[in-house]
Amino acid sequence: MKSRLESKKVAYKDYDITLIRSNRKSIAIEINRDLQIKVRAPQRMTQNRIMKFVTEKEDWIQIHLEKMELLRQKQEQDDRYSQRSPLTEEEIRKLTETARKVIPVRVAYFARQMEVTYGRITIRNQKTRWGSCSQVGNLNFNCHLAEMPDEILDYVVVHELCHRKQMNHSRLFWAEVEKVLPDYQIRRKWLKENGRRYLT
Template identity: 50%
Template sequence: MEYELIRSSRRTLSIEVSRDGRVLVRAPRNCSKKQIEEFLARKAEWIAEKLDMQKRIAEQVESRTQLTDQQRSFYREKAREVLTQRVEHYAKAMGVTYGRIAIREQKTRWGSCSAPGNLNFNWKLILMPPGVLDYVVVHELAHRREMNHSDRFWAVVEYYMPEYKKYRKWLKENGRLF
């Protein structure tokens, strides 16, 4: 396996897989080549998973740029329809109100809730598993009770979606593929 070795005054070995698919190994100055190779062998499966993820990200970015305006428009309308229905469902169950719903294409956010209760959602949620979309809806509506990310906020999210951690993890691990 090819890798770039960076030696420094650190005490431990570490591995990083960069966005461009390079494997970076950080090692103490006195660490032997044998120790580094053994460390890499123990971490081979993890490295392979990260390299595969970087490959999938690159493929997704390439396919995303190939969407036509017509396809984007279709997905935005479908997202508006589904998200509006899910917001109505969960708002009723949670006993909260909301303002307008906007469908956007943010680069770093899946949803947001303003102080007056206006909700913004990324249309790409429609491409994800339904539970992930529902998690984002519940998350934003929970801000109608707690406008922060305190323990009380997460208790509201968990009450209405007990398995939210699974979807939150999925979004963190796979969201950038979209």
């Protein structure tokens, strides 16, 4: 026997919920990437019981709406950078100017926090590297970092400043990074997966 579906819109606080009744035995909530909330419920479950369930899950709904919004924004950003043309010389110049304003501020902030010193800061339009640190503490950064999410820019800054303590990529180096950014692996993974989209 086919499951008979009944669908209708239900208003709940700030949410518009699609209530779908069928011959199922349990109630469940799902949120898709379009930020649509769907509640699937048994045919005979009362409206009061359904709304009580929604109320109990309100925190869960809010958390997952925020997660889906972040995923949607990331997808839009990915699409934008995958489709964009190479930047013009003028666009590169403006991007470099922005980076020269933003990056030194983040370097100074984290250097104080990590109690390290550094030398000259250089900003360039590079094709392969995001940053580097010389033996004497001069720092070099890619101007495209100014286009990236703040947490990714901060990861690159902290990465290079940690070379002031460990001039290598040993276990001790990554331990220094983790002291400042406990979630550095997530940021590092994002940069590996998405960074090349910015190098146009």
